[in-house]
Amino acid sequence: MNSDAPTTSDPHKGLHSQDGARQDEHPGRHRQPVIKVVDIAWLEFVKPDLERAETFARDFGFTVAARTPGALYLRGTLPGVHCMVVRKGPASRFLGPAFLAADRADLDRLAEATGRRVHASPEYGGGHLVDLIDPSGIPVRVVHGVAEHAALPAQRPLPLNTGARHARVNATQRAPHEPARVERLGHVVLSTPVFRQALDWYLRHLGLIVSDFLYLDGQRHRGPTMAFIRCDRGSRPADHHTLAMHLGPDTGYVHSAYQVADLDALAAGGEFLAQRGYRRSWGIGRHIQGSQIFDYWRDPDRFLVEHFTDGDLFDHTVEPGWAAMSASGLAQWGPPATRDFLGATPSPALLRTALGALRQDNELDPARLTALMKAMNS
Template sequence: MTTRDSRTEAQGYSDQVQDPHRSLHSETGALPGEHPGRSGNPLVKVAGLAWVEFEKPDLDQAERFATDFGFAVADRTPETLLLRGRWASSACLVIRRGPQPRFAGAVFQAAARDDLDRLARGTGGTVMAHWGGHAVRLRDPSGFPVHVVYGVPELPALPGRAPLPLNFGAEPVRANATQRPARHPAEIQRLGHVVLGTTRFRAALDWYLDTLGLIVSDFLYLDGHRDRGPAMAFIRCDLGSVPADHHTLAMLLQPRTEYVHSAYQLTDLDEVAASGEYLRERGYRHAWGLGRHIQGSQIFDYWRDPDRLMFEHYADGDVFDSLAEPGWAPLSRSGLAQWGPRATAEFTGTSDPRVVVAAIKALRDKGNEIDMPALRGLIKAMSS
């Protein structure tokens, strides 16, 4: 005889089989005919995000913030500042001297040297020597520079602290020892992801999937407008059976095309929190945190540099292999975190008066995806 509890358990198992997203990473999966979240025949499949590039007029100021935020200086010339994390890799942040602060593009790591030739043939680009390796320079449909590199020498690993031992439940691992994490600059391990806003979301999304072989982990749509397709995507590298970060790139539809933030991995929660206290004491502008995201699950804390560019410390993010299909959920301000303070206007950008000007300009431009229903949907999402 089947009991009520066993029937409930069986139904729960059945629901999970029919809809793995319910207990995995999103509310639902795709509906019939929705975007599949991957290309059927991409030109290449990049292996990761190598570094991000900026231009700034004051490299001394940039270096002060960078070292306070947790980067180590890999090299410094009068015109270029190379910043790195603790793990063995290339420099993860490149800042060149320029007339005004601006994002200058993302650089992806090719899986093989032949992929650069394939990219060049498929895009009309050229393979050129670059920092001891080779690169192809591209531009996405939003206008952002995108480089793909191979063979750039790695910097050796630097010493870094291990995660703190934590006492859980009945089996403590730390006896006769206190926990006193130091309040000092973070020890950034590596670059995790970059987030970009665009008025041409669908064209840019398909370009990254078709050209670089990235695949979608999660889609967010405007509530009440799912039939319009997604308005945000969290996109990861396709490494086959090897788990990859939940997102290497995230993109969202918005009234202006811009860099939103880049994120850098720390050892654990204490490192995120203690280094945040250090930044606060140094007078830097806090944007949002601490909290834990829903899409990606990472513990986060967001800060702005002296030029108001946003950078994220994070720890404990999700990783998926290529079998995980995209989840779908409505975009909302309250849906950005599992716990933590409400997302601030400083983080969402809604306090910036330039948003209104950008929205008017985007509505007049017929070559993008911003129309009145989309604008209303975005306003609703950021206030819900």
């Protein structure tokens, strides 16, 4: 271990983690990453109907930053770059995430290490970028110098009377009936049948570090099958996870999460969405890994999106927690995780995906697939 390594702490102890890493288990970080990204920038999707996509985006609480005939750029109320790009195309699909580099020189280092080139971005926001492909085949962009937006008017957290603390006297409490205004993009969750390869790739190339590992019950000796991964900003705290990945038979997008002001904004925003005819997938509840209060919804193209508030923030001293994977272990309180959220609704397509994955060269085998199915029903 380097002599200048940070002193570590363990907020997991006594909570959801039975113990820390055992000898020879995955350390959750790369000793010498190529660069260290500072945040997730945006996510890119393709959708056939931009009008419908914009209507849902406004109802969910995004602000339209720009609109062209071929693309929709969405942002939150906090200052920074846009947080979603929706491109017009014949069929709905997820393209990939973009991450923010700390400086322009990082792009050069990353391009040299991967055999790629740095390009000037020709589209909205400008800046420079490096286009990569992760081991799952998902396109990943790393960007720098993209134009940032000034802050917009935001929803103010409501003052709460708690115990002996009285923040509100001679005043009633009324959450406004309006969309929960998205403040920023928090994280994206991906599924991959080559979990360990993909995990190591993100840690090495982007300098991300693991906050929590999950493993299949009875198979810890085979290594983790899910990781909640954050940016390494040194002593400056970062979200508990900016990226999460889990082992699964399919490849690609699972869900993405967007911060809102507080529980009242999240709940009132959910009522607004329900009255507009959208379908809740799971919620409201509070997660275990990350601690966020959550509420999950399906958009008209069936992408799963989350409102969240009150998430954990870790600096670089926190080592990974370890816990067994289970559906009941996803929340401290709230309704049971739904089959829709878990992606476990029986269907011929799900069976074909599972059987197809078993025929390929990846990290899935019958024992792991059986344990995954058990975990999603436990």
